[in-house]
Structures are given as structure tokens and as C-alpha cells.
Amino acid sequence: MNYSACTSILIGKGATVDGSTIIGRNEDSRSAWPKHMVVHPHRTFTQPQEFRSKDNGFTMPLPLEAAKYTATPEWTDQYGLFEEDGINEYGVAMSATESTYSNDRVLGADPLVKDGIGEEAMVTVVLPYVKTAREGVKRLGQLIETYGTNESNGILFSDQDEAWYLETGAGHYWVAQRIPDNGYAVISNQMAIERVNFQDSDNFMWATHLQEFVTENHLVRHQTTDFNWRDTFGTQDASDLYYNTPRVWYGQKLFNPQIDQEPQSFNLPFIRYADRLLSVDDAQFYLSSHYQQTPYDPVGTGSETDKKKFRPVSLAKTQESHVLQIRPEFEPGLAGIHWLAMGVAAESTYVPFFAGITTTPAEYQLGQKDYDSKSAYWIFKHASILVDAHYNTFLPDLEAVQKELRIAFKQEVKHVDEVAKHLHGTELADFLTAESAAGALAALKAYQNLAGLLITKATDLSPLNYTQDMNL
The missing domain is CATH 3.60.60.10 (Penicillin V Acylase; Chain A)
Known part of the structure; x- marks a missing residue:
């Protein structure tokens, strides 16, 4: 390699x-x-x-x-x-x-x-x-x-x-x-x-x-x-x-x-x-x-x-x-x-x-x-590939999800800081693990939803589409 x-x-x-x-x-x-x-x-x-x-x-x-x-x-x-x-x-x-x-x-x-x-x-x-x-x-x-x-x-x-x-x-x-x-x-x-x-x-x-x-x-x-x-x-x-x-x-x-x-x-x-x-x-x-x-x-x-x-x-x-x-x-x-x-x-x-x-x-x-629908890597990759197929059309949808997650993660970090500064040892580790997991899973859910949206939109972007001219 x-x-x-x-x-x-x-x-x-x-x-x-x-x-x-x-x-x-x-x-x-x-x-x-x-x-x-x-x-x-x-x-x-x-x-x-x-x-x-x-x-x-x-x-x-x-x-x-x-x-x-x-x-x-x-x-x-x-x-x-x-x-x-x-x-x-x-x-x-x-x-x-x-x-x-x-x-x-x-x-x-x-x-x-x-x-x-x-x-x-x-x-x-x-x-x-x-x-x-x-x-x-x-x-x-x-x-x-x-x-x-x-x-x-x-x-x-x-x-x-x-x-x-x-x-x-x-x-x-x-x-x-x-x-x-x-x-x-x-x-x-x-x-x-x-x-x-x-x-x-x-x-x-x-x-x-x-x-x-x-x-x-x-x-x-x-x-x-x-x-x-x-x-x-x-x-x-x-x-x-x-x-x-x-x-x-x-x-x-x-x-x-x-x-x-x-x-x-x-x-x-x-x-x-x-x-x-x-x-x-x-x-x-x-x-x-x-x-x-x-x-x-x-x-x-x-x-x-x-x-x-x-x-x-x-x-x-x-x-x-x-x-x-x-x-x-x-x-x-x-x-x-x-x-x-x-x-x-x-x-x-x-x-x-x-x-x-x-x-x-x-x-x-x-x-x-090979693709695995349960894998985090493949979930993010799946949405990425769908965006690539119609980049200029789908980019606004991608950017909206990215912005939403950036804001959510900033709020998550702020919340964790406020709570975790009072925790120590196992209690701190458990809290950090739970909060990190919640954010990580929220990201996966957001990208799965994005993929669903893009698939739905893509159904109308086929090169086999035909628009009839009603004047014919």
C-alpha cells in the first residue's frame, strides 16, 4: 500500500x-x-x-x-x-x-x-x-x-x-x-x-x-x-x-x-x-x-x-x-x-x-x-457520494446539515464543560463517554437523514426523464 x-x-x-x-x-x-x-x-x-x-x-x-x-x-x-x-x-x-x-x-x-x-x-x-x-x-x-x-x-x-x-x-x-x-x-x-x-x-x-x-x-x-x-x-x-x-x-x-x-x-x-x-x-x-x-x-x-x-x-x-x-x-x-x-x-x-x-x-x-449501512465511516461516505453525483444541486442540503451539527457540537462542548468541571474519576469518565456518544450518534442520524433526502431528490434527476411539449 x-x-x-x-x-x-x-x-x-x-x-x-x-x-x-x-x-x-x-x-x-x-x-x-x-x-x-x-x-x-x-x-x-x-x-x-x-x-x-x-x-x-x-x-x-x-x-x-x-x-x-x-x-x-x-x-x-x-x-x-x-x-x-x-x-x-x-x-x-x-x-x-x-x-x-x-x-x-x-x-x-x-x-x-x-x-x-x-x-x-x-x-x-x-x-x-x-x-x-x-x-x-x-x-x-x-x-x-x-x-x-x-x-x-x-x-x-x-x-x-x-x-x-x-x-x-x-x-x-x-x-x-x-x-x-x-x-x-x-x-x-x-x-x-x-x-x-x-x-x-x-x-x-x-x-x-x-x-x-x-x-x-x-x-x-x-x-x-x-x-x-x-x-x-x-x-x-x-x-x-x-x-x-x-x-x-x-x-x-x-x-x-x-x-x-x-x-x-x-x-x-x-x-x-x-x-x-x-x-x-x-x-x-x-x-x-x-x-x-x-x-x-x-x-x-x-x-x-x-x-x-x-x-x-x-x-x-x-x-x-x-x-x-x-x-x-x-x-x-x-x-x-x-x-x-x-x-x-x-x-x-x-x-x-x-x-x-x-x-x-x-x-x-x-x-x-465493502459498504456497511451500520458503519459510521460508510454512513458519512454514503452521503458524500450522493452529494458528488449532483454536487451543485445537493451542496446547499449538505452545508445546512454541516452548519446545524457545528452549532450543536459547540453547545455540547459548552454543556459538558459546565457539568464536567464538578466531576472526577469514574463519574467524569462515564459522563464524557455518554456525552461524546450522544453527539457522535446524532451526527450519524443527521447524515442518514441527509442521505434519505438526497435519494428522494435524486429520483427526479435521472437522464431518462422526459418533459412533454404540450404544443405538439
Whole structure:
């Protein structure tokens, strides 16, 4: 399988309206490849534990204690688990991975490791074993140095205080940068991190002997006093111009419209500072976007050439989209919200699951490769496909349901906050589980009703219709 396409966003706590850290990503692979939403309980073992990948044979020992965490695994583990995203009981969020590409010079010096750690294993072997975002970066970095990695990736971490982005650039080398509290970053299948300050361990982390590796293998292409990770390890080719850089351009256009940039520029910065405070709504809008209000919107009014020119952020091959919000002040179970949109984000809705839940509705744990009317993934996908068939005609109906649910979910979060701040322990967990389930099931009901409405309307849109001219 080829997991080569995602789009990510990270926002620091000082850049948001409520002091939350926010990380999010679209998981893009296939047009019909279901995901589940699960909760792994806290576990303590007495016998040695081992992770063994069904994907590439990667094997490593695991600690005897694992924290509770949410996750969105594949419908099958035949190709690996691909748990992808989640929040653990300590309030650490993780999303893995943003597929990136290393250049030939770097891979010639340190090739990828066939049985090294890859995307399908990362959440599973890291998230249950860390208590801060910084610990997550360190653990994953150590695993990459020890076992190697079989692909180039970007990985997102956050907690109440920090958001971090880690990139792997070769078989054993990596670097990570803390997103400034007042900054944000959008990434699209390219090496993103630029200048690395090796004197600033508060805001950067890196692989052991990274500088020596670059020097000894003559990997620097431009004479400068700065260490530029993107320039040294990344690519700049024609595919970037059409597939990658336009998505970064659009994200920065949304949050910094006053800055004049070109969608095919190789010089778009990694870190930007928005012209306003951002919210979960902004992150969700970006991840569900397709170049609205530009000539490049594939369902817009531009020329046929422009509409097909660039790869959009949200597209048919999105399996799920998530925004992981860690809010200030609350305890971890209430502070964390795992916002999940099953299927194509542009045509789905972001459902809030509080991090303190103990399980998810059965419908969110169902779904195989073939259509299943009881599966949450397929319920959202079904409505999406019906909209696609008559997009301009049915779009208003879809948008009405999406707006209704967005408002309902805001009311739900406000209600939960007011009640849950007085609850603790099992009582809190039960309340969060019940409220999250109620919202999740309400979303399914709304999309089932939408599908029924669209099917009814579609009966009059057949090409076999005939209107008689009464003057004949």
C-alpha cells in the first residue's frame, strides 16, 4: 500500500482564541478504505511485551505499562495497524504521519531501513508511553536512531503547553521544532523545517551526530552559517509545484491574506504568524478546504485547466480527518477533544470525542472494505457520494446539515464543560463517554437523514426523464 498523501496543521497556544494547542491532519490513502475510532484502556502487564509489525517485520520490546489512548486504526491489520492519531490519558496528542520525501544525496549516505519503524507503528509504540509532547519527540527520535525508519515522515505532537513537529530525513536522522506559542504551520508532503538552531534545545531537538553526518557526507548545497534542514534533506521537483506547495500556499493565504505569495513558490516559510487568533473552526476549515475563492477550486468557477491544476487539501482519498485540541486549565480527560471527520472532510463533519472517554459507539468500530449501512465511516461516505453525483444541486442540503451539527457540537462542548468541571474519576469518565456518544450518534442520524433526502431528490434527476411539449 502507498501512504503518500496527507496535509497537516499545528497551532501554538498563544495563537488560538482560547489558549488551546491544536494539531490536525488529513489521512489520505484510498477512496474506500474504512477507519474505526477506538479507545485502548490503561494496561499493566507482568510478562515482557513486544510489538511486531505485520507490515514490514519491525519488532521492538514495549514497556510493561501502557496509558489509555484514543486511536483510529484501519479496518484491517493486514498491512499494519495505522492507528494514526489520538490523545492519551496524560493529555498528550499525537498524529502520525505526514509523508515526506528525502533527496537522493541523503538516502545515498543513510538509506531507509526496510524493517525499521514506519507510519503504521508510530502511534502504537509511542503515544501510550509518554507524559508530555516533548517526551513523545524524544521517544520517537530514540526509536528512529536505534531501529531506523523505512520511510520519510513528519509527526505531530502536542500537550497543554507545547506543539512539536518532528521530521525524519534518512534512515536514522531526524529533527524536531517546537511551534512558537504565537505561530502556526501547515505542511503538505514536503520537508518543512528550515533553520535549526543547535544552541536552542528548548525549541529544537535532533538526532545524535546530525551535524557530523551532514558535514562528513558533503550534503550542504549552499554556503551559509545556518543549518537548513529542508534544503539539505528535502526535495524541490516538479511534483512539489503541483502536488505540495499549493496546499501550503492556500493555508497561509487563509491565515495571512495580506501576504502576497505564489502557489508554486519553493520559499514558503515553515512558521507563520496569523493576522488573527485561530480556532478549531479554522483548523477544520483548512483541512476540509479545496481552494475556495480561487480559480483552483475543482468544484469552483475557474477554467477547466485551473480547476485541475493543483491537488486540493480535502479530496476523495481522505480516509479520516482529525483535529486534536488540548485546552488549558482542565484536567486531561476534559481538556482534550479528539475531533474526528470520517471520510472526506469537505463533505463530512468533525465530531467531538472527549479524551476521557472509555469507549466509542459500536458504529464507530465497524466497517470493512465493502459498504456497511451500520458503519459510521460508510454512513458519512454514503452521503458524500450522493452529494458528488449532483454536487451543485445537493451542496446547499449538505452545508445546512454541516452548519446545524457545528452549532450543536459547540453547545455540547459548552454543556459538558459546565457539568464536567464538578466531576472526577469514574463519574467524569462515564459522563464524557455518554456525552461524546450522544453527539457522535446524532451526527450519524443527521447524515442518514441527509442521505434519505438526497435519494428522494435524486429520483427526479435521472437522464431518462422526459418533459412533454404540450404544443405538439
